[in-house]
Amino acid sequence: MSPDDMVVFFLQIAVMLLTALFFGQLMRRFRLPAVLGELIGGIILGPTVWGWLSPGTHNWLFPASGPVFQGTDALIQLCMLFFLFAAGLEMNLGIIRKRGKEIAWTSLLGIVIPFAFGFGLVILFPQLWGENIQGRLMLFALFMGTAQSISALPVIARILMDLSLMKSDVGMIIMGAATIDDLIGWSLFAIILSNFASKSVLGLSPYVTLVLVLLLFVFMLTVGRVAGQKAQTWLRSRFPWPGGFLGIATAFMLLVSALAEVIGVHAVFGAFLVGTALSQNLDKRNEAHEMVYQLVMYFFAPLYFVSIGLWTDFVSSFDPMLVFMVLLVACAGKIIGATVGAKISKLPDRQALAIGFAMNARGAMVMILATVAKDAGFIDDRIFVALIIMALVTTMLSGPVINRLNIFEGQTHAPEPYKRMADFEDPVPVEEE
Numbered sequence: 001m002s003p004d005d006m007v008v009f010f011l012q013i014a015v016m017l018l019t020a021l022f023f024g025q026l027m028r029r030f031r032l033p034a035v036l037g038e039l040i041g042g043i044i045l046g047p048t049v050w051g052w053l054s055p056g057t058h059n060w061l062f063p064a065s066g067p068v069f070q071g072t073d074a075l076i077q078l079c080m081l082f083f084l085f086a087a088g089l090e091m092n093l094g095i096i097r098k099r100g101k102e103i104a105w106t107s108l109l110g111i112v113i114p115f116a117f118g119f120g121l122v123i124l125f126p127q128l129w130g131e132n133i134q135g136r137l138m139l140f141a142l143f144m145g146t147a148q149s150i151s152a153l154p155v156i157a158r159i160l161m162d163l164s165l166m167k168s169d170v171g172m173i174i175m176g177a178a179t180i181d182d183l184i185g186w187s188l189f190a191i192i193l194s195n196f197a198s199k200s201v202l203g204l205s206p207y208v209t210l211v212l213v214l215l216l217f218v219f220m221l222t223v224g225r226v227a228g229q230k231a232q233t234w235l236r237s238r239f240p241w242p243g244g245f246l247g248i249a250t251a252f253m254l255l256v257s258a259l260a261e262v263i264g265v266h267a268v269f270g271a272f273l274v275g276t277a278l279s280q281n282l283d284k285r286n287e288a289h290e291m292v293y294q295l296v297m298y299f300f301a302p303l304y305f306v307s308i309g310l311w312t313d314f315v316s317s318f319d320p321m322l323v324f325m326v327l328l329v330a331c332a333g334k335i336i337g338a339t340v341g342a343k344i345s346k347l348p349d350r351q352a353l354a355i356g357f358a359m360n361a362r363g364a365m366v367m368i369l370a371t372v373a374k375d376a377g378f379i380d381d382r383i384f385v386a387l388i389i390m391a392l393v394t395t396m397l398s399g400p401v402i403n404r405l406n407i408f409e410g411q412t413h414a415p416e417p418y419k420r421m422a423d424f425e426d427p428v429p430v431e432e433e
Contacts, residue, residue, distance in 0.1 A: 001067045009068050012061055013075070013303070016310075019045055020302030033155060033395050035364055038302050039388070042309025051313075062310055072307075079304035080368060081271040085253050086296040087365070088275020089289050090153055091179050093225075099169065102345040103176035109341035110359050111149045111181055114333030118148030121329050128322055132380045143192050143373065147387060148330050150185030151178040152363030152395065159358065159399045170351050174358045177338065182365065186272055187217055189369055190265040209264035216263070220256070220273040228277040232288070242288035249278060249292070266372050301364070308367060308388065317381035326386040327393055334360040334394075354402045361398040366391040 001009060023037030023044075043049060051058040063069050122129065122141035133140040156178050165171040190213050235244050253274045260270030280286065339356030347355070370387040373379045379387075 001071060005067045005071075008061065008063075009071050012068065012072060015061065016042075016045065016303055016306045017299070020306035021298070024302060031399070033363065035155070035301075035305050035367070036392055036396065038305035039309055039367075039392065042306040043314055044309070045306065046310040047313045048309065048315055064311075076304055076307045077267070079300040079307075080268055080371070081253065081257055082292075082296050082300040083304055083364065084268045084272040084368065085249075085275040086292055086301075087153055087182070088272045088277075089279050089292060090157055091182075091276045091279040092175060093179065093276075093279070099172050099176060102173045102342065102347065103180070105344045106173055106338050106341035106355060106359070107177035107180040109344075110151070110177055110334060110338035111184055113337030113340070114330065115145035115149040117145075117329045117333035119145035121325060125325070128325060130380065130382065132383070139192065140378075142188070143378065146185055146188045146192065147366055147369055148333055149181065150189075150362065150365055150369065151181045151334075151359050152361050152365040152391075153178045153182050155361050155363030155365075155395055156358055156398070159361065159402070165402075170347075170354060173342065173345075173347075174355055177341075177355075177359060181359070182272075183221075183276070185365075185369075186269060187213070189372075190217075190260075190269045212263040213265055213269075216256075216260070216270075217273065220277050224273070224277040228274075229280070232278065232280075242286075242291045245288035246291055246295075249274070249288075266376075268368060268372060305364065305367065308371060312381055312384060314385055317385045319382045319386065322382055323386045323389050327390045330362065330390050330394060331360060331397075350405045354405050357398050357401045357405075361395045362391040363395040364391070 019041040020038040023041035024034035025037070027034055027037035027040075045058075045062070047058070051062075119141045122133070122137065122144050126133065126137055129140065153175070156174060160171045160174060165174075191210055231248075232245065235241070235248055239245070239248070253271050256270040256274045257267035258270075261267050280289070335353075335356040337356075338359035339352050342352035342355040343349075367388055370379065370384050370391075374381075374384045
């Protein structure tokens, strides 16, 4: 980059970060997810608002090509990797063993039913999606089924913490089912990309790529997980803690992400698996994981989510019918599936419905899935906007509905302290050590 390019690049990142943090904090004041504010900030900075009001200044600060664009794109890709890495660190696989039956039913129906709804929506209404899916209807139907079935574990965890439900039986079931949903959802997405969107660096066939993806998945959750836990103990005794963990874990994440690209899937799949391998079955984050979480939530994630609005015109690409159908099918499939699964486990009606609405939160995970699919040329701007709006609306619904259900009313075994959202003075309560 030339000195002039460096000035534009630094100004651009500063404007993006400050805008994301400001609107994110504003949403927290209204007890809404910060990611909503970060996306709104990006829409304001992008062609939808700023680019429409002042095209010249917008094109100067946010050029669509050249060295500044390439530098920003590389940084945004790194932000995406760190967010998926942090999401993997939030996995608590130990929860699954504690309430196995309830989690299994909730997760199974919470995946199968929304997947079937999303798949059926494409097969029954192919004209809804435009020319983009011609010649690959079945593959696109698999993608939409996956997009409808995935949940947003980091967002769900924040909602449960806000409602003091994280340590309750309901919270354990939700977190366990969301963990399984995310693992299966991202594995399905990696397989879909291996057949269409991502090209192997080594020129491997889709079938070889599929086998390698499955092997990487199994290896990272077995051998990689055991090695990851031992490595953290070793690092703690020989490197500055927690800084040593951040440096070594970042290097390992980049190596596995590069491996994922080599075999023909997106790097985010590798970052997510590394985070899962290094996750620990703890009720609270240790200081190393907390350092990663703070760095991601207040630097990498805001930059990434504000960037979503920078390159898409949300007005010209808004298709009311498509948005309505995607949102309707998403809510119906996930809420019905997870609720029925919880009811099969003989949970009370209110708790089962609360689980359904919690699992319905798609949040940042679907946004990343949509971004990766768009970058790969798999979906167009219309479908991208519909998925982003679906992710936002489903996330905004979850917390208020669960709070209104008052799932422990009349019961003596409610977790202490059980607080409604309105009882919090701080919009984002922090767990005490």
